[in-house]
Amino acid sequence: MSAEPLTVISLPETACVAAPRCAADLTEQRGVRRVSFVPKYGSETANVDVRYLWCGAPHAPTVIVQGGISADRDVCAGRDRATGWWQELVGQGAAIDLAECRVLSIDWLVPGDLGDDVASVSSEDQASALAALVDELGIGRVQAFVGSSYGAMTGLAFAAAHPDKLRSLVLLAGAHRPHPLSTAQRSVQRGIVRLGIESGRVDEALALARQLAMTTYRGSEEFSRRFAAGPELRDGRFHFPVEDYLEHAGRRFVERFDPSRFLALSESIDLHDISPERVSAPTTLVGFPSDRLVPLSDLCELQRRLGGTATLEVVDSPYGHDAFLKETVQLAPVLRHALNDCRGDR
Amino acid sequence: MSAEPLTVISLPETACVAAPRCAADLTEQRGVRRVSFVPKYGSETANVDVRYLWCGAPHAPTVIVQGGISADRDVCAGRDRATGWWQELVGQGAAIDLAECRVLSIDWLVPGDLGDDVASVSSEDQASALAALVDELGIGRVQAFVGSSYGAMTGLAFAAAHPDKLRSLVLLAGAHRPHPLSTAQRSVQRGIVRLGIESGRVDEALALARQLAMTTYRGSEEFSRRFAAGPELRDGRFHFPVEDYLEHAGRRFVERFDPSRFLALSESIDLHDISPERVSAPTTLVGFPSDRLVPLSDLCELQRRLGGTATLEVVDSPYGHDAFLKETVQLAPVLRHALNDCRGDR
Numbered sequence: 234m235s236a237e238p239l240t241v242i243s244l245p246e247t248a249c250v251a252a253p254r255c256a257a258d259l260t261e262q263r264g265v266r267r268v269s270f271v272p273k274y275g276s277e278t279a280n281v282d283v284r285y286l287w288c289g290a291p292h293a294p295t296v297i298v299q300g301g302i303s304a305d306r307d308v309c310a311g312r313d314r315a316t317g318w319w320q321e322l323v324g325q326g327a328a329i330d331l332a333e334c335r336v337l338s339i340d341w342l343v344p345g346d347l348g349d350d351v352a353s354v355s356s357e358d359q360a361s362a363l364a365a366l367v368d369e370l371g372i373g374r375v376q377a378f379v380g381s382s383y384g385a386m387t388g389l390a391f392a393a394a395h396p397d398k399l400r401s402l403v404l405l406a407g408a409h410r411p412h413p414l415s416t417a418q419r420s421v422q423r424g425i426v427r428l429g430i431e432s433g434r435v436d437e438a439l440a441l442a443r444q445l446a447m448t449t450y451r452g453s454e455e456f457s458r459r460f461a462a463g464p465e466l467r468d469g470r471f472h473f474p475v476e477d478y479l480e481h482a483g484r485r486f487v488e489r490f491d492p493s494r495f496l497a498l499s500e501s502i503d504l505h506d507i508s509p510e511r512v513s514a515p516t517t518l519v520g521f522p523s524d525r526l527v528p529l530s531d532l533c534e535l536q537r538r539l540g541g542t543a544t545l546e547v548v549d550s551p552y553g554h555d556a557f558l559k560e561t562v563q564l565a566p567v568l569r570h571a572l573n574d575c576r577g578d579r
Numbered sequence: 580m581s582a583e584p585l586t587v588i589s590l591p592e593t594a595c596v597a598a599p600r601c602a603a604d605l606t607e608q609r610g611v612r613r614v615s616f617v618p619k620y621g622s623e624t625a626n627v628d629v630r631y632l633w634c635g636a637p638h639a640p641t642v643i644v645q646g647g648i649s650a651d652r653d654v655c656a657g658r659d660r661a662t663g664w665w666q667e668l669v670g671q672g673a674a675i676d677l678a679e680c681r682v683l684s685i686d687w688l689v690p691g692d693l694g695d696d697v698a699s700v701s702s703e704d705q706a707s708a709l710a711a712l713v714d715e716l717g718i719g720r721v722q723a724f725v726g727s728s729y730g731a732m733t734g735l736a737f738a739a740a741h742p743d744k745l746r747s748l749v750l751l752a753g754a755h756r757p758h759p760l761s762t763a764q765r766s767v768q769r770g771i772v773r774l775g776i777e778s779g780r781v782d783e784a785l786a787l788a789r790q791l792a793m794t795t796y797r798g799s800e801e802f803s804r805r806f807a808a809g810p811e812l813r814d815g816r817f818h819f820p821v822e823d824y825l826e827h828a829g830r831r832f833v834e835r836f837d838p839s840r841f842l843a844l845s846e847s848i849d850l851h852d853i854s855p856e857r858v859s860a861p862t863t864l865v866g867f868p869s870d871r872l873v874p875l876s877d878l879c880e881l882q883r884r885l886g887g888t889a890t891l892e893v894v895d896s897p898y899g900h901d902a903f904l905k906e907t908v909q910l911a912p913v914l915r916h917a918l919n920d921c922r923g924d925r
Contacts, residue, residue, distance in 0.1 A: 414799050414821075469698065471846065525799070
């Protein structure tokens with residue numbers, strides 16, 4: 234059932250920089266596998282091509298790592314790529330130590346992957362794909378599922394539906410349901426993109442939607458500190474310093490994201506709804522007080538309601554929701570501690 | 580220099596309902612006066628028609644009342660109108676007691692009022708119009724300027740530039756500068772409206788901009804409490820409860836507001852920048868901890884920096900920025916106390 238391209242490589246030793254414990258050979262599979270499951274909003278079994286990265290120490294326990302909706306499977310640097318979106322935390326000698334674990338990650342599915350009759354994709358579908366992939370790769374049971382933002386939602390869905398396939402959960406800046414204010418903000422983003430599609434101004438609309446998203450990611454004080462200067466009169470209009478930041482972020486997003494993918498994954502966040510009581514795996518929650526998108530109060534509720542043991546680590550940061558990407562120094566010991574079992578078992 | 584229509588009426592006694600102290604005759608002027616001043620972003624003196632309401636007890640001291648950018652001069656009920664946007668707080672026997680004071684309010688100016696060469700309107704321009712109107716009506720000095728949101732910004736501008744024209748300031752949910760995060764949110768709103776104008780989808784764009792504004796007005800917990808229910812599948816798409824609320828608010832706004840007015844007044848908020856040190860009038864600040872648009876920390880800074888005595892009243896409310904409209908029961912004693920001088924002087 235496996236589809237190509239599938240590459241199995243050994244990383245050169247030079248990839249191992251400043252790592253306290255350094256494995257000479259890491260394996261890397263970066264490929265596509267076809268798996269089958271019934272999507273939540275579909276009526277029949279779908280055959281789904283899942284694009285994944287599986288890399289780290291051969292025969293080491295596997296840790297699933299998933300990020301936000303704009304992240305992909307390239308969690309860490311490797312052959313053919315100089316960077317990964319969480320490379321400070323995933324690598325040889327890093328908190329998620331590729332010399333000790335093997336990291337598995339997938340590109341998020343969109344409705345088009347699930348069949349012609351499926352209009353929406355759910356966090357459960359992402360979890361189903363990961364669970365099927367775990368079987369397909371012969372992993373059996375992953376040591377941990379480390380999910381951030383939408384990845385945390387998928388982690389909860391995975392733990393609720395496939396309790397036999399994981400030992401522990403680590404969830405950063407994500408909860409059992411979206412906050413209704415965040416749903417409101419994303420709903421307006423989707424409205425902008427739909428208006429852009431209908432009026433033939435897709436790129437500008439997607440850029441504006443991203444600008445709006447950016448206003449929800451960083452902490453309020455971070456905005457205050459960075460953009461305190463007054464406006465500049467340019468091209469007959471006043472420009473505020475924060476506008477330059479937003480416009481740049483909007484343009485960059487348009488270069489790498491397409492509107493239908495954005496609509497589907499943004500909606501998927503808002504459709505997410507998992508009863509915490511269904512989750513029995515030991516869980517470490519990581520929250521940030523300045524995160525306005527996923528308020529700490531929602532993580533407190535999640536902690537109270539989880540079916541298994543649950544620890545809540547509160548990490549102070551000015552970076553709001555983006556803290557899961559920015560606070561690598563603070564997060565490293567938290568992740569090391571949460572993954573201790575992973576290393577202890579070997 | 581006065582322009583018509585100017586009406587001077589006496590309210591019938593039946594307009595006085597449930598008022599503990601009831602004046603038989605109130606005067607009401609609802610008219611237009613032409614005044615002259617040099618706009619901040621203009622180069623020469625502009626002759627500006629100012630639409631105003633001046634009503635209350637004849638010969639009583641005048642209190643200026645100004646609201647947010649979507650408010651108008653119709654602060655209270657009166658002849659030819661059953662309601663006013665702050666009618667619970669302005670009326671006979673109300674906290675701003677029309678039996679004891681005379682309330683003056685204007686419709687916000689837009690750049691078109693200031694001349695063909697003026698592209699932006701400032702809070703200072705609104706203050707200049709009010710100051711000229713105070714002269715024109717022979718008021719001399721107002722007892723207080725009670726401003727909320729953009730009205731608070733205008734109050735500061737008035738007190739800084741025309742210190743001889745007021746005794747005291749009462750500022751609700753507004754500060755000496757906009758918060759950069761709020762500027763970011765308004766910038767995206769203006770971007771949506773500009774995209775709508777360029778693509779011929781003005782109404783939908785203005786509605787979306789209003790939807791975004793609504794997400795910034797109410798407190799986070801208010802959203803959480805009201806819109807906790809799951810989505811509904813309608814017309815082939817999932818609808819979230821909060822979307823129905825936003826869409827309704829968007830449609831209503833389009834009926835009563837036009838896009839160029841919105842663009843100008845939204846920008847005017849972001850251009851606002853008054854040094855608090857310039858303001859010597861005794862000031863009462865009123866802030867709401869759940870207000871994300873005008874964070875309490877900005878009112879704390881304003882209080883520290885004001886040139887005269889300054890009191891900060893913190894009113895707990897789930898309504899965020901909208902609390903100045905919603906918390907009438909809590910605000911009544913605060914306003915009565917702040918306006919005590921007004922009554923005491925008579």
